Amino acid sequence: MTEDALAPFDEPWQAQLFALTVALSEAxxxxxxxxxxxxxxxxxxxxxxxxxxxxxxxxxxxxxxxxxxxxxxxMAAREEADRFRALWEAAYLSTPHGQPVRIAG
Amino acid sequence: MPHDHHDHPHSLLPSDPALRVKALETILTRKGLVDPAALDVILETYEKKVGPHLGAQVVARAWSDPQFLAALRTDAAGALADMGISGRQGEHVVAVENTPEVHNMVVCTLCSCYPWPLLGIPPAWYKSDAYRARAVREPRKVLAEFGVTLPEGQKVRVWDSTAEVRYLVIPMRPEGTDGLDDAALAALVTRDSMIGTGLPGRPA
Incomplete structure (x- = not known):
């Protein structure tokens, strides 16, 4: 077994998603x-x-x-999820490269 | 969407799913439904700490310490807690031992239930439709694809995991390992051998 074969996630968002789900359940x-x-x-x-x-x-x-x-x-309505997705997208597109990306609020 | 322009005016746009996850995370943390610190602990645990090396330590100890094996049979949770391993969703770990008569193999036909605290995040094949559908129906064929051919007389028993019960296969201790300590034994225990789709290695 190589290290690669054992890497738990292919992309960081998968790890975030997993952690979010487990955290919700634990809470x-x-x-x-x-x-x-x-x-x-x-x-x-x-x-x-x-x-x-x-x-x-x-x-x-x-x-x-x-x-x-x-x-x-x-807990998170569709409309709310769509709105925050759009906010994040806009923030990435308007933040100069190399600076931390944030959304208002 | 990777691009290489050094003078690109804006930050790299994450993928669609990455943005959707960020959206959910923002909403849930702002509402106080999840604690960001708890998220970090879970991430750290599953990205760095938990993995098949923990299950391998359990199997090695089960091979070398009959008292531990007895405890594992009667109260796996207690025996594992003694080794500092505990479940997260209150799930129950059941250790299933291979014998010359029976080979055990684990699947989750519903989704992907798996003994996370012992083996970490399951490999892609464990989560694939192909394995989930075929492990119960034609286990010997699936095993052959993993390069495992069992003796004719050894039955295959397939365990279907659930949200509540997760299985850990205790493979048979390989021959020629009498003098080995637990660390050397653990090195022979592969992830697949604890799912039942592989056999432990042999001493060099």
Missing amino acids: GRFSWAEWTESFGATLKEHGRARPLDGQGDYWNAWLVTLEGLLARTG
Whole structure:
């Protein structure tokens, strides 16, 4: 086994997403059983079009599941998530290279 | 979207999923639904600290210390806590031992439940539809693809993980390892051998 084969995440956002989900569950926002049930349903749905590869597909399904769960429970409504995504995008596009990217608030 | 212009006027735009994750993180931390410090601890743990080396230490000790093995059989959580390993979601770890009669193999047909505290984040193949669908249906074929051929008489038992129960395979101790200490034994224990899709290495 090489170190690469054991690298837990391919991209930093996957690690952030994983940590966010675990932190929410540990803070009691949802149980892990609720999480696995929702996640399993997404994987099943996404897997209908083509078999999932367990890498990019997998983390994409994870993200879709978390967005859906947060929208359903009102913790982060779709509209809110879209708005903050747009704010971050605008911040990256307007921050000079090399400077820390921040959003207002 | 990587680009190499040194004089580019703005910061590199992260990918779409990266921006969506940042959005969720901002919303949740601003609402106080997650603590940024807790996030950092989880990141640090799973990126740097937890991995198959922990499971390998458990297997090595199970091979060398009969009392520990007995404790692992009756109360795995307690035995693991003694080694400083504990679960996060209150999940239950069950150790399943390979014998000449039975080879154990682990899957999660629902999603990707896995003994994180012992093995870290599962490899891509464990999370793939191909493995999740086929491990139960044709385990011997899947094992052959991993290069594992079992004796005819050895049965394969496949364990389906859940949010509550995670399995750790205790492979059979390889022959020729009598004089080895725990560190040398642990070096023989591969990640796949603890999932049941591999066998431990042999001493050089």
